Each structure stands twice: as C-alpha cells, then as structure tokens.
Amino acid sequence: MSFNYNANPVANIKEIPHHVLIVYDSKFCSGSLIGSKTVVTAASCFLKRKGQQIVVKVGANTMTGNGQVITVIELKIHEYFKHLSNSDNDIALLMLKSHVVFGSNVIKTVNVESDVALRVGAQVIVSGWGSTDLPIKYLNLLLRSEMLVINRRLCKKHYGKLITPSNFCVKYNLEHRLSDNGGGAIFEDMLVGILSSGTSKQSYKYAILTNVSYFHRWITLNTNRFLTKYCRYKNDTPTEESSEYKD
Structure with a gap:
C-alpha cells in the first residue's frame, strides 16, 4: 500500500x-x-x-x-x-x-449506503482542524489527511478490543496528523467514516474510523x-x- x-x-x-x-x-x-x-x-x-x-x-x-x-x-x-x-x-x-x-x-455530503465495505488499500480523505499539538503554521487551519484502509487483523494488533463491528482502521502519514476527531472520511464523494481516535501525538500511525455504512x-x-x-x-x-x- x-x-x-x-x-x-x-x-x-x-x-x-x-x-x-x-x-x-x-x-x-x-x-x-x-x-x-x-x-x-x-x-x-x-x-x-x-x-x-x-x-x-x-x-x-x-x-x-x-x-x-x-x-x-x-x-x-x-x-x-x-x-x-x-x-x-x-x-x-x-x-x-x-x-x-x-x-x-x-x-x-452523501452518506454511503448500508452493507458497503471498503477494500483494503482504499484511500479516504479525512478532514479536521489544526491545534497546538501540530506545528504552529497549521494552528486553527482546516486540514486534510489521506488515509489508507488496512485489514482488521493488523488493526486489532494495535488496538485490540477497541475494534468492533462498528468501526475500521486506516493508516496515515504521521506528518499529516489531525488535532481533533469527528471529521468525515470521504471515498468517491461519499461519507464512509468518522474519525473516532488515533491521530494524537501519542498514537500509532493508525486511526480508528466509525463505519458510516454500519x-x-x-x-x-x-x-x-x-x-x-x-x-x-x-x-x-x-x-x-x-x-x-x-x-
């Protein structure tokens, strides 16, 4: 990937x-x-x-x-x-x-339909805001981060029981962390996920997204x-x- x-x-x-x-x-x-x-x-x-x-x-x-x-x-x-x-x-x-x-x-935005699963390696665009945990040049700015869907086995290796049927994991570039959660994940102009956690300075390079289709x-x-x-x-x-x- x-x-x-x-x-x-x-x-x-x-x-x-x-x-x-x-x-x-x-x-x-x-x-x-x-x-x-x-x-x-x-x-x-x-x-x-x-x-x-x-x-x-x-x-x-x-x-x-x-x-x-x-x-x-x-x-x-x-x-x-x-x-x-x-x-x-x-x-x-x-x-x-x-x-x-x-x-x-x-x-x-348009919500993805029910019973839709993204393939491993699919790229989504996740948006959020820059705060004091990021370089000062990003403070208060609207940011975007390209993230790749990863398989659930790798996801559970890092997050264990945090991973449930209601969510899935993505991999992202550490230089493109986001300061907050709640932002949408877009794939082909559809809302497929909501940033739940995983982009803080202390986290892995993997984030958890709420599965909108679910x-x-x-x-x-x-x-x-x-x-x-x-x-x-x-x-x-x-x-x-x-x-x-x-x-």
Missing part, C-alpha cells in the same frame, strides 16, 4: 464544503453536514461536555475565520456508545436551530425523528417552533 497524497495538508473549504466546526465551552471537534439542519460527528467529541451550549460553524477555512455560526438545539448520542469498547458505536447527530445557506463553500439505518431513523420534531414540509400547517426543511 502506498499513499497518493498532497504534500501540503492545508485544505480549502471549497474542497471539503461539508466540513463543520463544532464548539462547546473551550472544546472543539469536527463534523460533517448531511442536511440543511443536520450534522453527523463522533460521540466521543462530547466526552467532556457538561451541559454547555453547542454551536457549529460552516463554510470557514479556519477556526477563527468567517462562516455561518448556528446553535445546536439537540444532540443525539448513540444509545450504545462505548458498549463493547471506548470506540464502539462512536457516532452522534446534531440538529441545528436554523438552516445553513448552501453555496460553493457549504454543501452537504450506521446507515440509525442515521436515517434519527434524522427523520429530528425532522418530524423540529421541521415542517411544504403544504404543512406551520407552527411557531418549526421551519421548512431543505434537503
């Missing part, structure tokens, strides 16, 4: 317009826009949250740059997060208070629950708390 990667990990939001910054208190992580009011991310993003308000920013090239800032009105963490291991069922959904405004730098039904069911609760479709009777959903 060999990498086919850009030597410069700094990305432009127009290259990965689904990428979202998620912030609460002084903590941050990444996510992927999958609808005009819906973001998917890692449940582990919120391990240190103690009820603080969550906001997201879309359409930004840097953590401090201009973008659409929107409040989160509901967080849905998978019911069985950490069931078999700390990385098991590491997925969460966010419902936004208002719709994003789609444009060249804000575009939702959660296709869960994502669909809970997205529909959000829409039923908070949104209305055209020709429906409007209510004070609802808004029209834009797919």
Whole structure:
C-alpha cells in the first residue's frame, strides 16, 4: 500500500464544503453536514461536555475565520456508545436551530449506503482542524489527511478490543496528523467514516474510523425523528417552533 497524497495538508473549504466546526465551552471537534439542519460527528467529541451550549460553524477555512455560526438545539448520542469498547458505536447527530445557506463553500455530503465495505488499500480523505499539538503554521487551519484502509487483523494488533463491528482502521502519514476527531472520511464523494481516535501525538500511525455504512439505518431513523420534531414540509400547517426543511 502506498499513499497518493498532497504534500501540503492545508485544505480549502471549497474542497471539503461539508466540513463543520463544532464548539462547546473551550472544546472543539469536527463534523460533517448531511442536511440543511443536520450534522453527523463522533460521540466521543462530547466526552467532556457538561451541559454547555453547542454551536457549529460552516463554510470557514479556519477556526477563527468567517462562516455561518448556528446553535445546536439537540444532540443525539448513540444509545450504545462505548458498549463493547471506548470506540464502539462512536457516532452522534446534531440538529441545528436554523438552516445553513448552501453555496460553493457549504454543501452537504452523501452518506454511503448500508452493507458497503471498503477494500483494503482504499484511500479516504479525512478532514479536521489544526491545534497546538501540530506545528504552529497549521494552528486553527482546516486540514486534510489521506488515509489508507488496512485489514482488521493488523488493526486489532494495535488496538485490540477497541475494534468492533462498528468501526475500521486506516493508516496515515504521521506528518499529516489531525488535532481533533469527528471529521468525515470521504471515498468517491461519499461519507464512509468518522474519525473516532488515533491521530494524537501519542498514537500509532493508525486511526480508528466509525463505519458510516454500519450506521446507515440509525442515521436515517434519527434524522427523520429530528425532522418530524423540529421541521415542517411544504403544504404543512406551520407552527411557531418549526421551519421548512431543505434537503
């Protein structure tokens, strides 16, 4: 297996317009826009949250740059997060208070279908943010990292019981580490994974991704629950708390 990667990990939001910054208190992580009011991310993003308000920013090239800032009105963490291991069922959904405004730098991604497995050696593009654990030139910038899918045996050799049916492993160039988790893994313009763990300075050159295909039904069911609760479709009777959903 060999990498086919850009030597410069700094990305432009127009290259990965689904990428979202998620912030609460002084903590941050990444996510992927999958609808005009819906973001998917890692449940582990919120391990240190103690009820603080969550906001997201879309359409930004840097953590401090201009973008659409929107409040989160509901967080849905998978019911069985950490069931078999700390990385098991590491997925969460966010419902936004208002719709994003789609444009060249804000575009939702498409989830891979259920029962789809990537071949060993397939290359995915994972995105995230640069922080103080990386060289100063990457601080607060949007980054991309090319990663290769590896076989589960090698994966379990390094991570043991952390590897469950809900996730898979990828190999990456240590020079292209990411500072946070929750960012999407894209293969052929589809969201196939969510960065769960493994790109910290202390980790191996292998990362764990949540398998989006494994959660296709869960994502669909809970997205529909959000829409039923908070949104209305055209020709429906409007209510004070609802808004029209834009797919």
